[in-house]
Amino acid sequence: MVKSIFPTLQGEGYNTGRPAVFCRFSGCNLWNGRESGRSNAICGFCDTDFVGTDGEGGGRFESPATLAAAIHACWSFSSPAFVVFTGGEPTLQLDAALIGAVRENGAVLAIETNGTNPVPEGVDWICVSPKSGAPLRQRSGDEIKIAWPQSGLDLAELERLEFSHRFLQPIDGPDVDHNTAVTIATCRDRPAWQLSRQWHKVLGIP
Ligand SMILES: C[S@@+](CC[C@H](N)C(=O)[O-])C[C@H]1O[C@@H](n2cnc3c(N)ncnc32)[C@H](O)[C@@H]1O
Ligand SMILES: Nc1nc2[nH]cc(C(=O)O)c2c(=O)[nH]1
Numbered sequence: 001m002v003k004s005i006f007p008t009l010q011g012e013g014y015n016t017g018r019p020a021v022f023c024r025f026s027g028c029n030l031w032n033g034r035e036s037g038r039s040n041a042i043c044g045f046c047d048t049d050f051v052g053t054d055g056e057g058g059g060r061f062e063s064p065a066t067l068a069a070a071i072h073a074c075w076s077f078s079s080p081a082f083v084v085f086t087g088g089e090p091t092l093q094l095d096a097a098l099i100g101a102v103r104e105n106g107a108v109l110a111i112e113t114n115g116t117n118p119v120p121e122g123v124d125w126i127c128v129s130p131k132s133g134a135p136l137r138q139r140s141g142d143e144i145k146i147a148w149p150q151s152g153l154d155l156a157e158l159e160r161l162e163f164s165h166r167f168l169q170p171i172d173g174p175d176v177d178h179n180t181a182v183t184i185a186t187c188r189d190r191p192a193w194q195l196s197r198q199w200h201k202v203l204g205i206p
């Protein structure tokens, strides 16, 4: 099930500013997506509506080929598409068949995952965003990008994992100004980490 498929610029982390097609899967294993469930959720600060299939380009796709075609229809250039799988939690649905179907057109594939499940082979860019209280099974990748601050996450321990780039991203919401100040201070204390801003929110793009 897919909540939405849309072209935009990657707004976060290492690939900030890069044109991309986002495929947002429905559903997550750390929150049911309903406001009433937020206080009991393992991940309680999520900024995303990933319930159902009612977003732009969303739906139930009958095969990997039809979903791949819908994704590629959002990329109107001759250069290979840059496709970001997100959600919700994309590892609950992204499998070898879909990876194969999307790659067939020479696309570069990226994933935004909470790391609770290993990412399948064939994804070119892995961004892991660990969540306090959830198991971390995908322990290597291209970038680790932590919504910050989160008590219960140990940055010294996370620095030892094999990621090429490390980001802290202020948690958006009612405390965003405070969280931004805390995140700036944490980066200044621990230079292994770089600040990630959610630029799509600043720019008013999806
Ligand atoms: C909506 S999640 C979907 C992918 C996956 N479930 C995950 O958590 O990585 C995409 C990214 O947004 C981050 N994020 C979610 N809510 C946020 C918030 N309120 N402020 C800042 N970043 C947030 C996540 O940590 C993750 O890096
Ligand atoms: N522009 C843009 N960049 C993003 N990077 C990660 C996002 C996500 O929700 O996974 C996201 C998003 O929702 N929009």
Ligand code: SF4
Binding pocket: 028, 029, 030, 031, 043, 044, 045, 046, 047, 048, 050, 087, 088, 089, 114, 131
């Ligand atoms: S794990 Fe990701 S999609 Fe799930 S609730 Fe947390 S931020 Fe949202």
Ligand SMILES: [Mg+2]
Binding pocket: 047, 048
């Ligand atoms: Mg988002």
